[in-house]
Amino acid sequence: MDRLHRTRMLLGDSGVERLRNSTVMVVGVGAVGSFAVESLARSGIGHLILVDADVVEESNINRQLFALDSTVGQPKVDVAAARIHDINPDIRVDALRLFFDEKTNLDCRPDYIIDAIDTTESKVALARWAQNAGIPMVSSMGAARKTDISRICVGPLSKTTVCPLAARMRRLVRDAGLADFDVVYSTQPAIAATAAGRTFGSLITVTGAFGLTLANYVIMNLSDS
Numbered sequence: 001m002d003r004l005h006r007t008r009m010l011l012g013d014s015g016v017e018r019l020r021n022s023t024v025m026v027v028g029v030g031a032v033g034s035f036a037v038e039s040l041a042r043s044g045i046g047h048l049i050l051v052d053a054d055v056v057e058e059s060n061i062n063r064q065l066f067a068l069d070s071t072v073g074q075p076k077v078d079v080a081a082a083r084i085h086d087i088n089p090d091i092r093v094d095a096l097r098l099f100f101d102e103k104t105n106l107d108c109r110p111d112y113i114i115d116a117i118d119t120t121e122s123k124v125a126l127a128r129w130a131q132n133a134g135i136p137m138v139s140s141m142g143a144a145r146k147t148d149i150s151r152i153c154v155g156p157l158s159k160t161t162v163c164p165l166a167a168r169m170r171r172l173v174r175d176a177g178l179a180d181f182d183v184v185y186s187t188q189p190a191i192a193a194t195a196a197g198r199t200f201g202s203l204i205t206v207t208g209a210f211g212l213t214l215a216n217y218v219i220m221n222l223s224d225s
Helices: 005-020 033-042 076-087 120-133 164-175 204-224
Strands: 023-027 047-051 092-096 112-115 137-140 152-156 182-186
Touching: 005 204, 023 033, 033 047, 033 076, 033 204, 047 076, 076 092, 112 120, 112 204, 120 137, 120 164, 137 204, 152 204, 164 182, 182 204
Parallel strands: 023 047, 023 112, 047 092, 112 137, 137 182
Antiparallel strands: 152 182
């Protein structure tokens, strides 16, 4: 049996082949993005483009898949690329150590984009870039300060409720004249767990569930197309 045998049982040969021929870009490979990347790699996506400017910090270990005692201080995209190649050496990985903002103009055209960025300005810049290029995108809203994975939802940004990040994004996207797009969000009210410098408390069970949900959304869309 090959490594994708059980995936093939559900998606069929044609679905697995579509995934192998697909390119997915994940922007932000931290708490949410790392689990999305892992799922895409283990599901047989043939080409992954990873975008993140940060290095692994000790404070990431509680919730980020690529954060280990042995990887502290290393660029997150490089750690991710090494792990992907250990999962499947045939996957093509482009590891881009950069911060995505309104000045970013990448020379690539993935089949799908996963937005797992923390900052609203960068999220809007990525949405604008994706829409200008005609590339479908799914975006993560706020996963921090949440504990209940049963409250995680998928739907259009314009229909989101409760999530403060989604509320800001709705306004920014509307003001920027951008089209609506699907997001993963939680309807659980945020818990007051904020430290100095706007550092938010977070659980790996929730951030991981967000990442898995994003990846599942993309996998289902690509394997069905």
